Amino acid sequence: MSEPRTMTIEALEARVEAILRRAGLNPVQAGAVMRVIVAGERDACKSHGIYRLEGVLRTVKAGKVDPGAVPVVLPGDGSAITRVDARRGFAGPAFEAGLPVLVERTRALGLAALVINDCTHFSALWPDVEALAGHGLASLALCPSYSAVAPAGGIAALLGTNPLAFGWPRTQAPPYVFDFATSVAARGEIELRRRAGETLPEGWAIDGDGQPTTDPQTALAGAMLPFGGHKGSAISTMIELLAGVMIGDLTSPEVLAELGSTSLSPMHGELVVAFSPERFAGARRGDPLARAEILFDAILGQGARLPSQRRFAAREVSQTSGIALSAAETALLDRLLAEGLDAVG
């Protein structure tokens, strides 16, 4: 019988990496996948924390991702675009491989883009924009997923939950970062509520006949709704175009057709665009980072909070007191380590 347990970040990293290595991931894949999963758990982003391990293992077992892949940064064509071939591995290793080149190109040109192709992508996008903010750069990251969301006015799953993240560097504080699904909530939130036996808030999903539902199982079989009605629907469609069609990779309907299931992690591409705030501002109106602080102060001055503030507070708690795991979460880690790929269907 497993018990609730509090683990240090380092101990959880070691445990998750061991699970991934046991499942056959090479050191490059296991290291990068471990980092995004533990970052999610550390920052209390449960929808992309350790619960995702089962999906990772299922996808490996189904042969839909190459656990031995080593991503390749392709030779540049003289443009601002750097392309990484993930070689059918996970997105994290491909991002880590492309990051130094993206930073160097953005500093040189003021604006540069990273295209990742043929990656399996189950993760949150804030680690990517946070990494760029750590280099003093603003950035946008976006990707499709698989058909799960009805377009506004529609009745069936077509668009993905298509996340969009933005990061802005700050010198005296953690970066300004937002990262959200373009559905009302991430699909992972629905799955976690299903497991917990909870109902969904109104307005999250519709059933197979297009009628509203608050039942997670019915929602997963039906369709989720875009956030903000037609506005979220349009942003989600833009992501299909920019981070699917435009980068020569799969759109969410194409991913679902290839994968044949929403129980596996989707394979597609990712687009990251990075900006040098100083280069864009030129010599006009002073230091852009200092001017941004005036805006952040005004937001906070009204009693509002900045996006990621909850997450950074959770990170501090994890750093000082460790990461508290429930008995079920501890049991999951124990089972995945003991049984490897046999633990998943």
Ligand code: NDP
């Ligand atoms: P949330 O709605 O929980 O949060 C979205 C953003 O809004 C966060 O930056 C959050 O900051 C911020 N926020 C929340 N409440 C407030 C508030 N009151 N004031 C100011 N800011 C606030 O996220 P989602 O459920 O939409 O998405 C969760 C994750 O799922 C994302 O990281 C996303 O990348 C991931 N995802 C990945 C997909 C993929 O295909 N790879 C697909 C879909 C989603 P904070 O964290 O501090 O609360």
Ligand code: PYC
């Ligand atoms: O939570 O919507 C989601 C999601 C889809 C793929 C990875 N995360």
